Amino acid sequence: MKNVKLHLIALGLVIISELIGIIQIPVGIGTIVLLPMLFAMVLGILTTPKFLKIAKEKEMDDAGSLIGLTLMLLMAKYGTNIGPTLPKILAASPALILQELGNLGTVILGVPLGVIVLGLKRETIGGAHSISREPNVALIGDKFGLDSEEGQGVLGVYIVGTVIGTIFIGLMASFLAVNTPLHPYALAMASGVGSASMMTAGVGSLIAVYPEMEEMITAFGASSNMLSGLDGIYMSLILALPFSEWLYKKSYKFKYKEFPEPPMTKEEK
Amino acid sequence: MKLRDFIVILLITAGISVVGNYIGYKVNPIEAIPGMLILVGIAVAGILLSKFIPVKIPSVAYIVTLSTLLTVPGIPGSAFITEHVAKVNFLALATPILAYAGIYTGKNLDSLKKTGWRIVILALVVMIGTYVSSAIIANITLKMLGQI
Numbered sequence: 002m003k004n005v006k007l008h009l010i011a012l013g014l015v016i017i018s019e020l021i022g023i024i025q026i027p028v029g030i031g032t033i034v035l036l037p038m039l040f041a042m043v044l045g046i047l048t049t050p051k052f053l054k055i056a057k058e059k060e061m062d063d064a065g066s067l068i069g070l071t072l073m074l075l076m077a078k079y080g081t082n083i084g085p086t087l088p089k090i091l092a093a094s095p096a097l098i099l100q101e102l103g104n105l106g107t108v109i110l111g112v113p114l115g116v117i118v119l120g121l122k123r124e125t126i127g128g129a130h131s132i133s134r135e136p137n138v139a140l141i142g143d144k145f146g147l148d149s150e151e152g153q154g155v156l157g158v159y160i161v162g163t164v165i166g167t168i169f170i171g172l173m174a175s176f177l178a179v180n181t182p183l184h185p186y187a188l189a190m191a192s193g194v195g196s197a198s199m200m201t202a203g204v205g206s207l208i209a210v211y212p213e214m215e216e217m218i219t220a221f222g223a224s225s226n227m228l229s230g231l232d233g234i235y236m237s238l239i240l241a242l243p244f245s246e247w248l249y250k251k252s253y254k255f256k257y258k259e260f261p262e263p264p265m266t267k268e269e270k
Numbered sequence: 271m272k273l274r275d276f277i278v279i280l281l282i283t284a285g286i287s288v289v290g291n292y293i294g295y296k297v298n299p300i301e302a303i304p305g306m307l308i309l310v311g312i313a314v315a316g317i318l319l320s321k322f323i324p325v326k327i328p329s330v331a332y333i334v335t336l337s338t339l340l341t342v343p344g345i346p347g348s349a350f351i352t353e354h355v356a357k358v359n360f361l362a363l364a365t366p367i368l369a370y371a372g373i374y375t376g377k378n379l380d381s382l383k384k385t386g387w388r389i390v391i392l393a394l395v396v397m398i399g400t401y402v403s404s405a406i407i408a409n410i411t412l413k414m415l416g417q418i
């Protein structure tokens with residue numbers, strides 16, 4: 002809390018990252034946009050004991066407990082972008098609500114790949130039923146326990162998402178914005194996956210490409226992200242998890258020519 | 271955590287953001303500070319609301335709702351808030367968060383190594399799946415609504 006060293010490291014990271022600034026790299030047909038926040042994250046990892054040893058165990062722990070709080074100013078800023086555009090957001094609400102079903106695309110792609118190609122078992126259900134952010138980890142933990150195969154899956158995807166998710170979503174947003182006919186507003190809505198940092202990376206990359214659309218892009222991203230936070234857990238529970246179970250059985254049968262063992266919920270163990 | 275600690279942390283983050291806002295986006299700190307203080311005020315109000323309203327809603331939801339309502343055109347003071355907050359670049363607010371997140375991520379590197387490459391591939395596909403399908407659905411719906 003009163004960890005002055007941590008805040009000084011953070012200040013140093015911010016200064017270096019902002020001095021580097023926004024870098025746009027043309028790659029073949031498109032552009033990759035690298036934002037200061039990505040540099041801050043990568044440099045932040047480099048300060049930890051495995052690398053430069055500037056930040057110690059204590060700084061890492063304190064940083065972890067502060068992330069939630071540091072997000073609040075950004076959230077307040079998002080609201081101030083939604084307010085002035087509220088009539089437009091409301092007019093677009095059917096799109097905002099329907100794109101939440103995009104979560105099921107995760108299941109359709111992820112479950113067969115996990116079972117058939119990667120040879121994973123029930124880890125697939127935990128890891129591919131959703132994008133595995135905090136509410137999903139909580140849900141799987143509640144239903145199967147985090148020490149179960151499903152729990153291993155959801156935690157694994159959660160950790161990968163935390164480490165490279167922001168970078169990956171940012172790259173994907175700018176790549177799709179430049180190389181596909183998908184409109185920046187649609188990509189902004191898609192960026193709201195229920196993780197503020199991923200959404201910010203997605204939205205930030207879009208703004209770097211389309212600065213004149215900043216207000217609407219951030220407003221759509223933030224409102225979609227809020228919606229994901231609100232409905233994400235119900236979506237997982239009612240639609241995505243049962244659908245994952247069903248597709249898991251089909252994929253399992255396809256690969257091993259027999260049906261899998263029936264799943265065990267926490268109560269049955 | 272006590273409310274005082276919350277405020278101190280918010281002010282520290284705000285201070286770091288003002289520096290970033292100056293270096294990265296060339297906004298004079300004197301101009302950015304009022305907007306930044308408004309954001310701190312909204313955040314504190316949101317935290318207080320979640321403390322005193324007995325329904326279990328995270329403070330983040332109150333903060334976004336509050337700042338949305340305060341900036342709807344026609345609400346008294348909305349023009350003032352919008353004008354000042356506009357001086358704070360939103361990318362400048364994001365950089366400090368990711369700095370802290372990066373420092374924290376150093377802790378998770380080992381467990382990431384343990385989960386293995388198959389989970390890494392699964393995670394990438396999961397992200398592509400969610401992102402691309404949401405974007406396609408949103409694009410089709412926005413087109414049908416005539417908004418793009």
